[in-house]
Amino acid sequence: MGKIKIGIYELTGCAGDALLILDCESQLLDIFQAADIEAFLMAKSDNSHGPVDVALVEGSVTTEEEKEELLAIRDRAEIVIAIGNCACEGGIQAALTASENWSKEFRQVYQDLKLTNVKPIPSQPIDAFIKVDYYLPGCPIGQEQFLTTFTRLLAGHPPELYRFPVCMECKWRENDCLLNKNLACLGPLTKGGCGAVCPSHNLPCIGCWGPAEEANRSAEFKLLLEKGFDLESIKRRMAIYAGTTIVDFFNQLKKEKS
Amino acid sequence: MKKTISIDHLARIEGNGSLIATIDGQVVTEVKFLINEGPRLIERLAVGKTPEEDVSLAPRICAICTLSHKNAVIRAMENALEIKVPPKITLLRELMHLGEFIESHSLHLYYLALPDYVGFPNAIAMASRFPFEVKIALEMKQFGNHIMKVLSGRFIHGENPVIGGFGRYPTKEELMFIKARAIQFMPFVHKTTELFCSLPYPDIPEEETIFACCEPGNGQYGLWGDEILVSTGEKIYRDDYPKLTNEFLVPHSTAKRSRYQGRTYTVGAQARINLLGERLKGEAEKMFRRFYNDRWKRNPLFQNPAQAIEIMYCFERIPEVIDEIFKYPQDPGIVSYTIKNGKGTGLVEAPRGLLIHHYEIKDGRITYADIITPTAQNADEIERYCLLAAQKLLEQGKEELIKDRLELIVRAFDPCVSCSAHLVEVRKIEENDWPKKLEQIRATNPIIIGLGSLGHGDDEAGLLVVTHLKRNGYVEAYWEEEVIDDETFWTKAEDHPIIFVDVLNFGAEAGKVTLIPLNHLLWNTSLTHRLMPTLLAWLTPEMIKKSYFLGIQPASLKANHLSSPVFEAIKKIVNGLKK
Numbered sequence: 042m043g044k045i046k047i048g049i050y051e052l053t054g055c056a057g058d059a060l061l062i063l064d065c066e067s068q069l070l071d072i073f074q075a076a077d078i079e080a081f082l083m084a085k086s087d088n089s090h091g092p093v094d095v096a097l098v099e100g101s102v103t104t105e106e107e108k109e110e111l112l113a114i115r116d117r118a119e120i121v122i123a124i125g126n127c128a129c130e131g132g133i134q135a136a137l138t139a140s141e142n143w144s145k146e147f148r149q150v151y152q153d154l155k156l157t158n159v160k161p162i163p164s165q166p167i168d169a170f171i172k173v174d175y176y177l178p179g180c181p182i183g184q185e186q187f188l189t190t191f192t193r194l195l196a197g198h199p200p201e202l203y204r205f206p207v208c209m210e211c212k213w214r215e216n217d218c219l220l221n222k223n224l225a226c227l228g229p230l231t232k233g234g235c236g237a238v239c240p241s242h243n244l245p246c247i248g249c250w251g252p253a254e255e256a257n258r259s260a261e262f263k264l265l266l267e268k269g270f271d272l273e274s275i276k277r278r279m280a281i282y283a284g285t286t287i288v289d290f291f292n293q294l295k296k297e298k299s
Numbered sequence: 300m301k302k303t304i305s306i307d308h309l310a311r312i313e314g315n316g317s318l319i320a321t322i323d324g325q326v327v328t329e330v331k332f333l334i335n336e337g338p339r340l341i342e343r344l345a346v347g348k349t350p351e352e353d354v355s356l357a358p359r360i361c362a363i364c365t366l367s368h369k370n371a372v373i374r375a376m377e378n379a380l381e382i383k384v385p386p387k388i389t390l391l392r393e394l395m396h397l398g399e400f401i402e403s404h405s406l407h408l409y410y411l412a413l414p415d416y417v418g419f420p421n422a423i424a425m426a427s428r429f430p431f432e433v434k435i436a437l438e439m440k441q442f443g444n445h446i447m448k449v450l451s452g453r454f455i456h457g458e459n460p461v462i463g464g465f466g467r468y469p470t471k472e473e474l475m476f477i478k479a480r481a482i483q484f485m486p487f488v489h490k491t492t493e494l495f496c497s498l499p500y501p502d503i504p505e506e507e508t509i510f511a512c513c514e515p516g517n518g519q520y521g522l523w524g525d526e527i528l529v530s531t532g533e534k535i536y537r538d539d540y541p542k543l544t545n546e547f548l549v550p551h552s553t554a555k556r557s558r559y560q561g562r563t564y565t566v567g568a569q570a571r572i573n574l575l576g577e578r579l580k581g582e583a584e585k586m587f588r589r590f591y592n593d594r595w596k597r598n599p600l601f602q603n604p605a606q607a608i609e610i611m612y613c614f615e616r617i618p619e620v621i622d623e624i625f626k627y628p629q630d631p632g633i634v635s636y637t638i639k640n641g642k643g644t645g646l647v648e649a650p651r652g653l654l655i656h657h658y659e660i661k662d663g664r665i666t667y668a669d670i671i672t673p674t675a676q677n678a679d680e681i682e683r684y685c686l687l688a689a690q691k692l693l694e695q696g697k698e699e700l701i702k703d704r705l706e707l708i709v710r711a712f713d714p715c716v717s718c719s720a721h722l723v724e725v726r727k728i729e730e731n732d733w734p735k736k737l738e739q740i741r742a743t744n745p746i747i748i749g750l751g752s753l754g755h756g757d758d759e760a761g762l763l764v765v766t767h768l769k770r771n772g773y774v775e776a777y778w779e780e781e782v783i784d785d786e787t788f789w790t791k792a793e794d795h796p797i798i799f800v801d802v803l804n805f806g807a808e809a810g811k812v813t814l815i816p817l818n819h820l821l822w823n824t825s826l827t828h829r830l831m832p833t834l835l836a837w838l839t840p841e842m843i844k845k846s847y848f849l850g851i852q853p854a855s856l857k858a859n860h861l862s863s864p865v866f867e868a869i870k871k872i873v874n875g876l877k878k
């Protein structure tokens with residue numbers, strides 16, 4: 042059997058997830074040896090457009106051109122993994138997508154200029170256009186989660202991702218809960234996986250891994266309200282990193298409550 | 300009159316860039332540095348957020364410069380809210396900034412630039428021949444990352460630095476380790492600086508430019524300040540930054556562009572070394588004295604050795620900073636502050652150059668945000684130097700070198716990791732596409748100005764075009780002598796694009812026509828002399844941006860008569876314009 046073929050692609054974002062892969066310095070040479078890296082714009086110039094076993098896609102879709110590119114990637118990839126908040130949820134730039142004021146905002150910036158090089162559209166996560174097999178959340182993704190996923194893929198196993206909020210990791214690290222210090226930490230509502238970095242630095246979680254999927258969200262949410270944190274500010278802060286999933290998130294919350 | 304378009308937006312620069320150079324005969328008519336990245340409207344996202352929320356949000360513009368953005372946004376907010384932090388905090392911020400410089404510069408020099416100069420497609424392939432360099436470069440980059448992680452909490456987008464201080468302060472052991480490692484690295488840092496200072500940088504393109512960077516303000520080399528230093532001698536206070544940047548939009552890019560007094564300028568390591576190099580100390584100073592020369596002022600490829608000298612500076616600075624930090628054993632926590640209304644600007648040097656964040660805060664929320672990145676400022680400069688290089692190589696008959704050379708230039712500016720990989724396309728105009736373009740411009744009611752002189756063969760072509768247009772009732776057509784001293788004409792002309800028509804020797808067969816954006820013609824020193832300086836003096840940068848030069852290849856400027864191919868060209872032009 043030949044080596045597994047991997048392509049790493051970047052749409053609109055900050056390139057943080059691709060950079061994080063480059064930041065795995067000690068493992069980098071091994072990664073390049075263990076798999077055939079068919080495309081990785083950030084790291085090499087001889088990139089191919091051929092078929093791959095696994096496509097890692099970073100960034101959200103913000104132009105017609107990127108949509109085309111994404112569809113082409115799906116066509117030639119066996120497995121597609123969305124990496125990072127932008128690809129998974131649309132990223133910080135998707136906050137305007139949900140606000141439905143996108144064209145107004147766009148004009149604020151570009152006036153009536155007609156861009157000749159790209160056709161912009163409101164930011165969307167990649168699963169708005171293609172089927173996504175797995176999601177690696179985070180802004181940016183965590184190195185550990187990436188390396189575990191990568192090794193599992195090499196061995197032909199599906200990735201295994203965490204399914205608990207930041208709070209859990211915080212407890213494992215035996216941190217003092219920030220809520221008790223009256224800091225409005227979003228940890229209870231946010232996907233785990235980062236290792237509860239911010240609470241471990243005495244700082245409230247700002248929710249950069251996106252909204253947690255399940256757990257007793259409404260209970261957690263109630264807890265925050267009971268602690269006296271105001272609803273509007275929690276909503277606003279959650280919305281920054283929740284991308285287009287924010288609408289679902291709150292709808293579901295309402296449902297759970299009733 | 301100068302008009303400033305102020306627009307709040309920011310697209311990430313790194314990634315998805317490309318460069319297209321268009322060649323017509325012996326002339327490079329156009330160079331476009333395209334930024335195809337989708338728009339992220341980050342400055343609009345900031346509006347409505349609290350200052351603290353924005354301190355987390357804004358650095359997500361770019362992962363590679365995340366901590367430069369962090370320091371810039373924090374400086375802006377602290378200026379707006381009038382917060383003063385104790386020296387320990389400033390020193391720790393400097394340390395984290397130094398970490399980012401080491402990370403970014405070593406990544407750029409070894410991963411991106413060096414493969415070009417030793418002939419490999421990427422650093423991994425290069426590892427087979429230069430295993431030691433590649434390995435140590437990785438370690439150096441890892442060291443930079445390590446500093447960033449200790450101080451900011453994560454490799455990328457760390458949240459530990461906040462307004463008023465840090466959530467967690469590094470321990471003494473952590474700092475000791477960083478200091479010891481920095482000292483250990485010195486032999487390799489020496490090698491790095493020597494290597495990149497002595498690479499054979501080709502001498503095309505070479506032309507003087509304007510440099511700008513932060514004035515550290517203490518007579519020392521440094522990576523931030525409250526003033527901008529320009530190589531013209533001007534100093535600009537932080538809140539007056541639009542005097543430097545004058546941002547505007549171009550249709551082929553989702554990122555804004557900047558001009559200083561109508562001219563392109565360079566930011567980055569090369570600007571810093573040129574403007575502040577004399578202030579270096581220690582080994583960095585020795586390297587500077589040994590290698591610096593006049594070419595560093597003219598050739599953008601010297602961004603590379605300038606970065607190498609800065610790596611040396613960073614490694615020497617780290618132990619100093621840490622010793623300073625040890626003078627303050629108490630951790631100051633987060634300085635308490637009150638939110639109030641105000642405006643603030645934060646200036647820092649990102650690895651790629653001057654980075655500006657500006658915010659207005661009202662009732663606890665951001666009401667206006669303006670972020671200007673180094674690559675946005677360098678974009679026009681990249682186009683200019685690429686045009687100069689392509690033109691020079693074309694003249695020397697080395698067309699085949701153009702593509703690679705332009706890649707070297709773009710990469711030297713280090714616009715970002717992903718877009719520097721493979722991006723240059725050289726286009727040749729095969730058939731005449733000028734009539735189509737002319738038709739488009741015609742729709743915007745251009746003013747036509749014919750240049751030339753009578754009695755020198757084809758040199759009267761420009762004048763003849765105007766004569767024919769006048770006969771055909773084209774109102775806005777003038778001979779140069781009609782307008783040259785007429786101030787009212789030029790004030791009136793301000794809102795129209797202008798097409799200058801003249802003969803132009805661009806190495807094509809006689810009678811061939813080419814349409815060149817005036818902007819690009821002016822960069823092209825070998826062609827500019829055709830336009831009289833007196834005419835140019837009337838043009839504002841805005842006008843230059845929308846105007847064109849229509850050149851006709853002459854057969855001879857000595858004959859008594861117009862040559863017949865030029866006559867045919869005149870007919871075609873007049874037909875295209877009069878409809």
Ligand code: SF4
Pocket residue numbers: 053054055056057058099100124125126127128132133179180181182359362456
């Ligand atoms: S998810 Fe975060 S780190 Fe990844 S590209 Fe988007 S902004 Fe950057």
Ligand code: SF4
Pocket residue numbers: 207228231232235236237238239240245246247248249250251458
């Ligand atoms: S903001 Fe929350 S999810 Fe993001 S790194 Fe910090 S603790 Fe983790």
